[in-house]
Amino acid sequence: MSKPSPVGTVMIAAARAAGRSLARDFGEVENLQVSKKGPADFVSNADHRAEEIIYSALAKARPGYGFVMEERGIVEGTDKSNRFIVDPLDGTLNFLHGQPHYAVSIALEREGKLLTGVVYDVAKNEIFWAETGRGAWLENRKLRVAARTRLNEAVVATGTPWHGKAEEMHANFAREMLAMTPACAGIRRYGSAALDLAYVAAGRFDGFWERDLKPWDIAAGIVLVREAGGTVAEIDGGDFMKTGSVLAANEELHPLIEQQLRHAAAFARKAD
Numbered sequence: 001m002s003k004p005s006p007v008g009t010v011m012i013a014a015a016r017a018a019g020r021s022l023a024r025d026f027g028e029v030e031n032l033q034v035s036k037k038g039p040a041d042f043v044s045n046a047d048h049r050a051e052e053i054i055y056s057a058l059a060k061a062r063p064g065y066g067f068v069m070e071e072r073g074i075v076e077g078t079d080k081s082n083r084f085i086v087d088p089l090d091g092t093l094n095f096l097h098g099q100p101h102y103a104v105s106i107a108l109e110r111e112g113k114l115l116t117g118v119v120y121d122v123a124k125n126e127i128f129w130a131e132t133g134r135g136a137w138l139e140n141r142k143l144r145v146a147a148r149t150r151l152n153e154a155v156v157a158t159g160t161p162w163h164g165k166a167e168e169m170h171a172n173f174a175r176e177m178l179a180m181t182p183a184c185a186g187i188r189r190y191g192s193a194a195l196d197l198a199y200v201a202a203g204r205f206d207g208f209w210e211r212d213l214k215p216w217d218i219a220a221g222i223v224l225v226r227e228a229g230g231t232v233a234e235i236d237g238g239d240f241m242k243t244g245s246v247l248a249a250n251e252e253l254h255p256l257i258e259q260q261l262r263h264a265a266a267f268a269r270k271a272d
């Protein structure tokens, strides 16, 4: 069994501490569902509380490292080589609706390269972690991406655009679904991109694609997929840390999913 590095150990402890706070708040969310105002403000506070726990734990253990955090934003460090990328609560909509599928996601980027990733599924108490060269792990189990090579046997996860996104993004997603649904065994939309990537690493999903994500949604999960032997790329060949459009799968399925997404783009050209 591989052990995380000292900084990996600190990141796991920070994720667990934030998870304890989220779990307590999640217990309250159900009671709030029935109030007219709903639990939205409460959840936003839960999110901020979790981020503060992570920030203070990591800043104390590694003073000088920089941060990119969903809520607080960028904190420049004196050490320009290292920065943590933090999503304190991934799957906010699930959390808000009392659905126990949400995660803490923490990555470490060193010299511009993703080095360590921790994704903590709080409700299931599952810590997924990976470090470059040390493999990807779920507790004591070494993770490997699924071995399936046929798209018609594959379960592929995705993320849907939502209210407020540009109409073209919704239309594009509809075309991608039109290309993907007949080709695979099933599509899933569970609502946490960090966990979607962790599930690809664990072989629970055969692939995952989503557009327009943020670095904190994907950074930790990317390390997990890579260390589990999978392939991660930007859907259109760019830099996924900039566009947030990501496709992850095993080596064989990756080009097959990519091809279906290209077909989707061809539907658009035909329609013009």
Ligand code: IPD
Binding pocket: 087, 089, 090, 091, 092, 093, 159, 160, 190, 191, 192, 193, 194, 210, 212, 213, 217
């Ligand atoms: C969201 C989740 C979701 C994805 C969204 C993200 P949040 O993150 O990862 O699965 O579809 O695009 O914004 O808002 O819950 O941190």
Ligand code: CA
Binding pocket: 087, 089, 090, 091, 216, 217
């Ligand atoms: Ca997120």
Ligand code: CA
Binding pocket: 070, 087, 088, 089, 090, 091, 092
């Ligand atoms: Ca979030």
